[in-house]
Amino acid sequence: MNNLDRYSKIFLKSFKIKKEKLKKLKYNSVPQWDSIGHMSMIGSLEEAFNITLEMDDIIDFSSYEFGKKILKKYKIKI
Amino acid sequence: MKKKSLDSLELLDYQPNRYPFLMIDYVTKVIPGKMANGYKNFTNNEWFFPIHFPGHPNVPGALQLEALAQMLTVAITTLPGNKGRVTHAISHTVRFKREILPGERLEIETKVLSWKRGLCKGLGKGIVAGEVACEAEMIITIPEILDQYIPKK
Numbered sequence: 070m071n072n073l074d075r076y077s078k079i080f081l082k083s084f085k086i087k088k089e090k091l092k093k094l095k096y097n098s099v100p101q102w103d104s105i106g107h108m109s110m111i112g113s114l115e116e117a118f119n120i121t122l123e124m125d126d127i128i129d130f131s132s133y134e135f136g137k138k139i140l141k142k143y144k145i146k147i
Numbered sequence: 148m149k150k151k152s153l154d155s156l157e158l159l160d161y162q163p164n165r166y167p168f169l170m171i172d173y174v175t176k177v178i179p180g181k182m183a184n185g186y187k188n189f190t191n192n193e194w195f196f197p198i199h200f201p202g203h204p205n206v207p208g209a210l211q212l213e214a215l216a217q218m219l220t221v222a223i224t225t226l227p228g229n230k231g232r233v234t235h236a237i238s239h240t241v242r243f244k245r246e247i248l249p250g251e252r253l254e255i256e257t258k259v260l261s262w263k264r265g266l267c268k269g270l271g272k273g274i275v276a277g278e279v280a281c282e283a284e285m286i287i288t289i290p291e292i293l294d295q296y297i298p299k300k
Contacts, residue, residue: 096298104297105237105288108266111296124296127264131298 075117076140076147080133083110094133118145151176153185153221161224162217163233167194170214171255174221182258183222187214191249206247211281212239215271219257219285223267232289237266241283251275265292 070078077091084101086094096102102110111127114120114136120143122130130136137147153161153174162171174185189206196204220234247253254274261268266288273281 104293105266105286107297108264108293112261112263127296128298 072118072145072147076114076137079110079113079117083113091133096131114140118143120145151178153177158185158221160230161221163231164217168213169217170210171217171221174218177221177225179222179225179227180259180262181222182256183218183225184254184256185218185221186255187253189247189249189251189253193249196249204249206253208241208243208281211243211247211253211273212241212283214253214255215241215257215273215281215283216285216287218255219259219267219269219271220287222257222259222269223262223287223289226262229289232291234287234289237286237288239283239285241281243281245275245278245280247273247275247280253280264296265289265294 077088080086080091080094081088083106084094084099086099094102096107111122111130115122118140126139126142130139140147155172158171158174162169164170170187171185172187174183177183195207195210199205199207216236216239223229224232224234252275255271256274257269257271259267259269266286269285271283271285272279
């Protein structure tokens with residue numbers, strides 16, 4: 070499984086959505102991505118990629134696509 | 148916090164619920180961020196026994212779960228900076244295994260599985276006379292902390 074698959078799988082599992090929705094997925098765009106879902110998804114990413122996100126990055130992590138850019142800062146290429 | 152136990156007055160600093168909704172009497176041992184144990188005595192004078200149920204009084208399941216959640220809360224609110232903060236329940240999965248009758252004591256054991264950024268996942272177990280009466284997997288939050296990490300859109 071490559072990084073993109075691991076990354077996508079976390080969103081699919083955390084928010085129980087279909088793959089087609091990933092591209093446009095944003096915070097609060099589905100009921101499951103609320104404040105609790107956000108924290109749970111962040112925790113899963115940290116575990117999967119063995120990183121600890123900084124507070125500002127957790128706040129900025131507002132969409133599936135933008136999250137890829139944030140992970141670049143942690144040397145995770147998606 | 149250095150103390151390892153909280154009596155009925157001390158625990159009020161770490162648990163915002165009050166009579167008749169305070170469901171823990173004493174915290175016998177707390178390790179902040181890790182665990183909290185204690186008990187609740189259910190005397191004949193409890194407000195709910197006359198109505199739950201007439202002729203067959205027993206402790207409502209919702210209040211058993213509340214007792215577990217309140218004890219888990221203490222394990223978090225005793226961490227530095229959390230004293231007096233309000234907590235909310237997010238989701239609880241509970242199993243009831245035994246009735247609790249007037250005069251019985253519920254021993255409560257809770258364990259923190261994770262505590263990060265205002266979100267706590269934990270386990271709780273209620274024991275009466277050596278038997279497990281209820282068990283729960285719980286997620287609680289301190290909204291004041293959690294909200295600091297939410298995207299601002």
